[in-house]
Amino acid sequence: LLQVTDQGGISKLPISAVVTHRDLRGIFPQGKILACDFELENAPALGAHEPYGFYLPKHDIVSIDHHADAAQMFTHVSSGNLAIEYVKACGVALPDEHVVVNHTDCDSVISSLIVKGLLPPLDVFGEAVIAADHTGAENPIADLLQAIDFFHDLQTSIACLGRLLAAEPQPEKIQKALESRLRSREETAVIIKQGDAILQEGALTVVRLNQAMCSEFLPALLPEAKLIMGFEPAPTPGAPWIARLRLGQHVPHGFHLKALKVQETIDPHFGGRWNAGANRRGGGTTQSLEDYCKALAHAVDALLA
Known part of the structure; x- marks a missing residue:
């Protein structure tokens, strides 16, 4: 991850409450789209349910996202967990396939990196996204990526995760953001x-x-x-x-x-x-x-x- 440039080839769209298959095809006219961790409008109705989310065959879009309004998502599952299932079932994204996110929290970063093949589909990353999205439990990966989400900078998040995994020090502004989050948890616990x-x-x-x-x-x-x-x-x-x-x-x-x-x-x-x-x-x-x-x-x- 420390060698990754240009967001690892992951495309980051502007944050939007509603994203449709037409929106995605307007940006990426050709090639399969792997949409990670943002709700694709009507994905459950338009697509087939898979262990990793929903596949829309007519549009060749895979929604690897836990926000879908579907009963199978009403449990402790996050997009990172679905990404692990996707890679196990289908392999990592091919060079002509588009891995797309629209925000930079822990789950978006982890899920897109796994689908892109820049992180292995390991349980440690699945545990991190559950901590970030569902429990708020202490977790070094979740705490780091959640703490720096407000920068809205995917490249920065990837680099910081790389430093964490390599046990290298973080830049001062990143360390301060992390310490602020950890203090907040401590004060909340007290x-x-x-x-x-x-x-x-x-x-x-x-x-x-x-x-x-x-x-x-x-x-x-x-x-x-x-x-x-x-x-x-x-x-x-x-x-x-x-x-x-x-x-x-x-x-x-x-x-x-x-x-x-x-x-x-x-x-x-x-x-x-x-x-x-x-x-x-x-x-x-x-x-x-x-x-x-x-x-x-x-x-x-x-x-x-």
Whole structure:
């Protein structure tokens, strides 16, 4: 990886909430497209389900992505795990095939490097993407790549991963970003251990967040929780506050946030995936915290029953 230039031949598209097969074919008219870690619109409907995602034969596109709105993705699987399955089944990308991402978090970097043949399909990388996407557990690969995601620089992420695997020192700005993430986990763990910021409402575990804390770490720090809501209090009375939901590790298999219908029944500003979501992009909510938690807990308890 330390010798890789030009993003290893991986194409990075602008971040977009919606990507269609037409978008991809407009950019890459010829050759198979291996789309890693971003949701391809209607992939489950247009493609055949494979152990590594969805294959759209009409368009010769493989969606190697765990964001798809499909039951088989409502579990602890990430795109890096699917990439491992793809390489085992089909081999690495050929020179005339396009490996594509649209963001630079741990899962995007790992999945695209595996599909490109620049990383081997090893369990250590599968464990890293699960830590990054699902549990927030300590993991040197996940922590590094998640910490530097905000640079949005695929080449930098590849080089930094190479240094980590070679046990070489990181540039100062990278080391500072990593240390900031590690401090945040430590501070979150201290507050969780004290217990003052936690309350329980049925199967819902509610955690008051401050600026030093990160909801990403909560599943690992609250291993017995089923559903976790981290909330950022309103900065002033009457102002909106932010809710962040994550599935806990103790939730029954098959349970997912979409089944709660949070946006439809509780908070119209809420959005997210099957295992995590928030209302920040919608501007937060001015509902009372008590009413919000009770409504959410009631929905959770009803589904679990």
